[in-house]
Amino acid sequence: MIDFLPKQLFLFDPLAVFFLAVIALVCVPSAIFSIGYMREDSLRKRAVSWALLSVFVLSMCFVATAGNLFSFLIFWELMSLASYFLVVSDFRHEKSVRAGTIYLIMTHAGTACLMAAFFILYNHAGSFDYNAVKEAALLLAPQERNIIFLLLFTGFAVKAGVVPFHIWLPYAHPQAPSHVSSIMSGVMIKIAVYGMIRFFVTLLGPAPAWWGAVILAFGIISCLAGVIYALMDQDLKRLLAYSSVENVGIILLCVGTAIFFNSLGVNAVAALAMCAGLYHLVNHALFKGLLFLCSGSIFKATHLRDMEKMGGLIKTMPLTAIFFLIGAMGISALPPLNGFVGEWLAFQAFFAGVLQSQGAVKLAMVLAGAALALTSGLAAACFVKAFGITFLALPRSPRAEGAREAGFAMKAGMALLAVPVALFGIGAGFIAPVILKISGAVLGIESIQPPFYMVCVLPPVIAVALAFIGIAVFLWFKFGLRRAQVSCNTWDCGYYSIDSRNEYTSTAFSKPFRIAFSFFLLPYRKSEKIRDSFYHVRTFTYQTHTTKVFKHYFYEPAVNLIYSAAFKMRKLQPGSIHLYILYVFITLAGLLAFMGMF
Secondary structure, three states: OOOOOOOOEOOOOOHHHHHHHHHHHHHHHHHHHHHHOOOOOOOOHHHHHHHHHHHHHHHHHHHHOEEHHHHHHHHHHHHHHHHHHHOOOOOOOHHHHHHHHHHHHHHHHHHHHHHHHHHHHHHHOOOOOOHHHHHHHHHHOOHHHHHHHHHHHHHHHHHOOOOOOHHHHHHHHOOOOOOHHHHHHHHHHHHHHHHHHEEEEEHHOOOOOOOOOOOHHHHHHHHHHHHHHHHHHOOOOHHHHHHHHHHHHHHHHHHHHHHHHHHHOOHHHHHHHHHHHHHHHHHHHHHHHHHHHHHHHHHHHHHHOOOHHHOHHHHOOOOHHHHHHHHHHHOOOOOOHHHHHHHHHHHHHHHHHHHHHOOOHHHHHHHHHHHHHHHHHHHHHHHHHHHHHHHHHOOOOOHHHOOOOHHHHHHHHHHHHHHOOOOOOOOOHHHHHHHHHHHHHHHHOOOOOOOOOHHHHHHHHHHHHHHHHHHHHHHHHHHHOOOOOOOOOOOOOOOOOOEEEEOOHHHHHHHHHHHOOHHHOOOOEEEEEEEOOOOOEEEEEEEEEEOOHHHHHHHHHHHHHHHOOOHHHHHHHOOOOHHHHHHHHHHHHHHHHHOOOO
């Protein structure tokens, strides 16, 4: 099948095949889930949606296997457009249109950066072919290579949702159908990571150390900012979207470390870091895809995304609760599930980096390890909140109370993602060596002897150890702690009976973290009293919000500036044909004057 395809158009090296496998792992279960998810839609809407979904998935496959810059860009744009139309599939809803518009603007801003870098490369290589680009890149001046790196990093970072370019994720993911969110978060943003590895490691030649340092720095900012925002959010799908920002940050921590140590010639650390990054990449694709499908199952049953109105769903949706718990345990890096293996490999890469470096490099590795440790703890708290508030206690609304379990197709889709979440943890001893070989092939390292290879056997060992600890604690409570047991009613603040109003809310759960990170979240309160008279308050509302720093201090001023400039430029369009001809003449003169200079 591969032989008859033009080699200059398609590429099937280990990196491309790895990403094809990731695409298949997430897209097949999501497509099965969509059968049940869209069952109530009209036949026409389902046909259009599945056609767009097919184009979307195929375009991602073609991006991963593209063999030259031109086809890469064509399929990249096709992927963006197909995902845009899927985001605005509910086009009668204002929020969907707004989300789609923000996504379209951001993704095309990123594509513009990619196009600029590609044209510079084409200008030197005289061809779009990867091999020609690779040869030309070796002859480029350092300044030109650095400019190309910055353009490419910006373009890929926008699609990956790296902070501060993450602004589109919390809008697009919640508005898209859940199976589309699963693919966008699980796979599409990883295609941008593929682009970074493809260009910064394999095509642009030896990368200077500062490229890895830049990627590492953005990874630290993204993982911390993403998990803090996720902890604060009450919308289940938006929480998952912010969590994707966090996990992309973790992947970039590893990729940046790999590029950094590869440039220094420390091959063992570079290969281990790249292995950790690729392992966490596939892990995140699995458990985030699963969690988005679970959120879709909940939405179909309750028509709710606000966790404050959920609760008690474990009684009416037990299978969805189990699948969500598996995904939450995976993303919280609890052994023996897959998230633990990826983060454990990342920690080992950072520790190995500390041992084999000194000075500022050692400090950077310590900061990366500390950021990952803090992120892991906050992520665990975040998903304790998400599972507890959504599934436990009593229902907080009639819709939550009347929820019913998902149908067969939706349950099958979730199960097909839940099983590999466990397998990639328990079977790490077999999977990690394969990913390590791929990492070596990507980095051009023939012989790999990582210093901490024994990690592969640890997850089952840790799982057995935890099981023994659990059994010991149970036996101690059962037989070793014989005390007189006293039963009484729970303190209920003077209420006659406990109801859903007495439950711990999502906002209350987040409050300690809101206080701890108030320097970044800048919380503020709104209250309003409606009085019948001076002495009698009829209603009182109280709201707590946090400031989205990047939106408030960067994007909103930029949008206002663009609107202001556009308003002033209206004077250039007075309706005179003579003036328009003058514009054309000036443009042509400028093009002729600068021809051949770039």
